Amino acid sequence: MADALVIIPTFNEIENIEAIIRAVFSQNKEFHILVVDDNSPDMTGYKAKELQEEFHNQLFLLEREGKTGLGTAYIEGFKWALQKDYHYIFEMDADFSHNPNDLVRLYEACSSKGADLSIGSRYVVGVNVVNWPMSRILLSYFASKYVRFVTGMEIHDTTAGFVCYRREVLESINLDKIEFVGYAFQIEMKFKTHLLGYEIVEVPVIFTDRTKGKSKMSKGIISEAIFGVIKMKLKSIFNHKKTWQRTLFF
Template sequence: MVDGIIIVPTYNEIENIEKLIREIFSQPREFHILVVDDNSPDGTASRVRTLQAEFPEKLFIEERTGKTGLGTAYIHGFKWALAHSYDFIFEMDADFSHNPEDLVRLYNTCRREGADLAIGSRYVTGVNVINWPMNRVLLSWLASKYVRFITGMDIHDTTAGFVCYRREVLERIDLKKIQFVGYAFQIEMKFKTYLLNYNLKEVPVIFTDRTRGTSKMSGSIIYEAVFGVIKMKVKSLFNRIKL
């Protein structure tokens, strides 16, 4: 039985989605894929539905009516994956910034090495980022340093979005209480995993910026992360953070 599923949120990823699906299915370990599409006007969902005929019972899609944020897309996917009894649940971008060849390494870090959350880390062995301008690399690196300092988590890449969870972690976290929907969503999920005393382990990966499609990053997303972290930490000090 296949015990791992890759959740891929999409919005206007028609240029990437078919190639990504084929590369995931070509890996030496078999995974299933759940695409969570936010009503992409470019036909992303239609392309996935076409591919389902080629990959029956291993490629799934959930279509939402609007674009309501990365965090809500992942939570939708988490609930679906838990309901379908997967033991290892991944987050992965659709734009090839995350290399499908690293999926098995993340899986083995949880399955064989006992991690509860395996993090594909850009910064655990230096700065492993390709095609980003220096100002963006510096912003991301400093953001992770800032989050590490504020929260106390011993993680170098606190904002990473390429991860693998054991199902029991997602069962313990009250997904209805997740507050953030953008950049800070990744931080909040790691922080709550950390507060529940689970084992978080970083796996070094090389992050490559998208070459096709459009980035979804915005100033409001970064603002949410900077001030959201302080709010989370203060609540945790007074045992007011809802896990």
């Protein structure tokens, strides 16, 4: 059995789903895939189900009743993975913005080089983003800088969605307590990993914007990230203070 699972959340990715699955399975290392589909009207889930006949015991599918957010899709995927024997669990988009050829590099950062969380980073070495308008590059870049400043995490790409976790990290995080479902989900997971003292490493990658399908980015998702970061930081300070007070007086 493969020791690594790639979780791919989907909603209306019929133009990409077969190609991304085949690209992951073409890697020199063996990966399994879990597609978490939010009842896509374009039949993405049905296509994944068809491909299961070809990739028996390699490709798995979780079908959800509706679109309830990226974060909840990953949480369900994490829980599914932890019920199995996977040691390395990945997040990856379906639209080829994350290059499947980088999966092995993220895997090796955790399996051979001691990282507990490896991040496919757009900003650890310059700005490696292709096909985004300058306005979106600046928004993403300065959002990561803002998160880094507020949280104190030494991470250049705090909003990255291409990552590999050791299973021990996900086992240590109370997944039922994750609050955010959109853009801020990625930040919250990294912040909790950071607070638990795990080793986080950034692996430089080139991010290429989708050429097929429709982006899921919205103003509401961005707003959640901006205000969610402050909420997360304040909560961590409050929880630390309560712990310190219990230690002092009891």
